[in-house]
Amino acid sequence: MENRLRILRAERHWSQQDLAGRLEVSRQSVNAIETGKYDPSLPLAFRIAELFERPIEEIFVSPSRRSSKAI
Amino acid sequence: MTSPARTLRSAAWKRYNIRILLLSLLYAAFLLPAVYGFKHKLIIGAVAWIVAVLPAIPIIGIFGAMGRYLVEEQDEYVRMLMVRQMLWAMGFTLSVATIWGFLDNFELVGHVDGYWIVVVWYFGQGIGSIVNKLTLGDGGC
Numbered sequence: 485m486e487n488r489l490r491i492l493r494a495e496r497h498w499s500q501q502d503l504a505g506r507l508e509v510s511r512q513s514v515n516a517i518e519t520g521k522y523d524p525s526l527p528l529a530f531r532i533a534e535l536f537e538r539p540i541e542e543i544f545v546s547p548s549r550r551s552s553k554a555i
Numbered sequence: 556m557t558s559p560a561r562t563l564r565s566a567a568w569k570r571y572n573i574r575i576l577l578l579s580l581l582y583a584a585f586l587l588p589a590v591y592g593f594k595h596k597l598i599i600g601a602v603a604w605i606v607a608v609l610p611a612i613p614i615i616g617i618f619g620a621m622g623r624y625l626v627e628e629q630d631e632y633v634r635m636l637m638v639r640q641m642l643w644a645m646g647f648t649l650s651v652a653t654i655w656g657f658l659d660n661f662e663l664v665g666h667v668d669g670y671w672i673v674v675v676w677y678f679g680q681g682i683g684s685i686v687n688k689l690t691l692g693d694g695g696c
Binding site for chain 1: 629631635691692693
């Protein structure tokens, strides 16, 4: 799933390791989410949203909205 | 202050490895006397059945340890990698067993003891790890 995690992380000058520590997940998890290889569960997506103090939809791009835009 | 980032080898993974080590020691403790006892014809009757089955129990425990690991692993991405590995292992093992079964049935290959299926399963996990590495960039545990 497309997302703005890398941008939000960069704005705070956090490394993937820093973000992983804050979310209590592995650095590999952060990398997989950032690169769109892995879609986080709803609880983890909420943790990410709460950490960045943004609504989920400002971080993760809805696949249905993305496809409708393409049309 | 933040918590340290987890690694692919989590606390759950360490507990899993300790369990596997203990079960492996138990397996050796059951197997060696059984082999000796049967070789020297020291075990007969109902006891023979019990002694023959004992080495299988730690192996069954290893399957339980795998399930326990999946329950205890807190990192959902790492858990997904492991589940994918196990699915590959299952598909590989069932495929090998099916193919071998037919080859055996048509007397093209020799009969193989059933417990070798566990070794095939572990080999399948290795294949799953390679697939994870190729498709996701992370091999898993």
